[in-house]
Amino acid sequence: MATPVVPNQFAVGKNRIIHKPTTATFNFETGQTTFKSIDWGSADEQLSSGQDYRKEDIARVAQQLLSKLPR
DSSP: OOOOOOOOEEEOOOSSEEETTTTTTEOOOTOOOSSSEOOTTTSBBBBBBBBBBOOOHHHHHHHHHHSSSSS
């Protein structure tokens, strides 16, 4: 069963958003509403902690965070 993805699992940097448990990294250009590139890290793999995060859940929350950033 997939582990829930929540906003506090992410680190938001200057031009990237990182899902800390999986190291999935979403790169974007300032002012844009879409991602320039995505490195999925260990998304869709069961982690040693037993957690299993789905790519689509991670991407959905990352997109929500991106949309809240100042333009």
